[in-house]
Amino acid sequence: DQQVKQNSPSLSVQEGRISILNCDYTNSMFDYFLWYKKYPAEGPTFLISISSIKDKNEDGRFTVFLNKSAKHLSLHIVPSQPGDSAVYFCAASDQTGANNLFFGTGTRLTVIP
Amino acid sequence: EAGVVQSPRYKIIEKKQPVAFWCNPISGHNTLYWYRQNLGQGPELLIRYENEEAVDDSQLPKDRFSAERLKGVDSTLKIQPAELGDSAVYLCASSLTENEQFFGPGTRLTVL
Numbered sequence: 001d002q003q004v005k006q007n008s009p010s011l012s013v014q015e016g017r018i019s020i021l022n023c024d025y026t027n028s029m030f031d032y033f034l035w036y037k038k039y040p041a042e043g044p045t046f047l048i049s050i051s052s053i054k055d056k057n058e059d060g061r062f063t064v065f066l067n068k069s070a071k072h073l074s075l076h077i078v079p080s081q082p083g084d085s086a087v088y089f090c091a092a093s094d095q096t097g098a099n100n101l102f103f104g105t106g107t108r109l110t111v112i113p
Numbered sequence: 114e115a116g117v118v119q120s121p122r123y124k125i126i127e128k129k130q131p132v133a134f135w136c137n138p139i140s141g142h143n144t145l146y147w148y149r150q151n152l153g154q155g156p157e158l159l160i161r162y163e164n165e166e167a168v169d170d171s172q173l174p175k176d177r178f179s180a181e182r183l184k185g186v187d188s189t190l191k192i193q194p195a196e197l198g199d200s201a202v203y204l205c206a207s208s209l210t211e212n213e214q215f216f217g218p219g220t221r222l223t224v225l
Contacts, residue, residue, distance in 0.1 A: 004155070034213075043117070043204055043216030044156070089155050100169060101214065103155030 003027045004092050006104035014112050019077040021107050023090030026071065030092040034101070035064060035075050038087045047088075048075070080111045115139065117217035119205050125223045131193035134220045138187070138207030145182055146214060147173075147190050148204040156204050156216075162188065192222075200224045 005024045013019045023033075031052035036044035050057040050064045050073065057064050063076045077084055090104040118137040126132050138145050143164050148156035159178065161169040164185035173180065177196070182188040192199055202221050206214040 009153075036216075041122075041218065043206070043218050045216070046213055049213070091155070100158050100161065101156075103157070105153065105155050 002105070003030075004090055004102045004104040006088075006090055006107050008107050009105070010108045010110070012110045012112060013080045015082055016079045019075075019080045019084065019109055019111070021075040021077075021088050021090075021109065023073050023075075023104055024071055025073075025092050025102075027092070027094070027102070028071070029094040030102075032093050033064070033066060033073050034091045034093075035062075036089040036091060036103075038089060038106070044089055077109075080109075082111045082113050085109055085111050117205055117207055117215055119203075119217035119220055121220055122218060123221050123223075125225065126195055127225050128197055129194040131191065132195050132222060133189055133191045134203050134205075134222075136188045136190070136205030136217060138205070139209075139215055142207035142209050142215070143185070144208045145188050146206040146208075147180060147188070148206065148216075150202045150204055150219070152201070159190070195222075195224045197224050 003026050034049040035047040037047045038044040048059050048062045048064050050066050055066050066073045087106045087108045089106045091101040093101050120135050145162040147159040150156045160173045160180050162182045165182050180190045200223050202219040204219045206216045208214045
């Protein structure tokens with residue numbers, strides 16, 4: 001039972017345009033969300049996170065939006081750069097002390113120069 | 114600061130053979146995680162350690178998988194015997210604070 005879902009396996013965007021990656025979750029106990037970026041033959045690296053007490057968190061070109069009522073979050077990358085081409089994983093956890101992350105299946109972003 | 118170190122990076126074995134993976138977390142990180150990532154999927158937690166104690170091993174297939182973290186630093190994950198379905202990337206991660214986990218490069222296991 002996939003508790004975190006990324007329904008778009010791939011996305012292609014022109015350099016300089018906005019990339020929007022989407023993620024849905026089913027567990028209402030999740031209250032902390034993260035995005036990880038993964039290059040081939042490397043482990044995932046932390047990109048940005050958001051707590052459920054917020055609906056937006058911004059870090060440079062990366063912004064994560066959270067819609068709790070819809071159980072939906074999105075990652076916006078503006079402007080997109082070729083170096084952003086990677087697989088992006090959405091992850092969620094509930095802060096009951098478990099610290100366990102539940103990952104989505106990933107979206108492969110390709111930024112076309 | 115050195116990241117999470119894993120070895121080997123790649124391993125090819127025949128089914129029914131044993132295999133072991135090693136992980137050295139970031140210095141000072143008390144929490145260590147082992148994940149398995151199947152092709153086209155996200156990482157799935159196998160076991161989590163707080164220092165040397167396994168505090169969550171509910172997803173670890175205990176009939177063939179075992180793990181240890183002696184002295185609360187590096188850790189070893191073992192599979193014995195390996196099955197074809199065990200082919201995956203095995204990721205180790207560590208954390209100091211809640212939620213932000215740092216991942217190693219993983220070990221890609223192929224079982225023939």
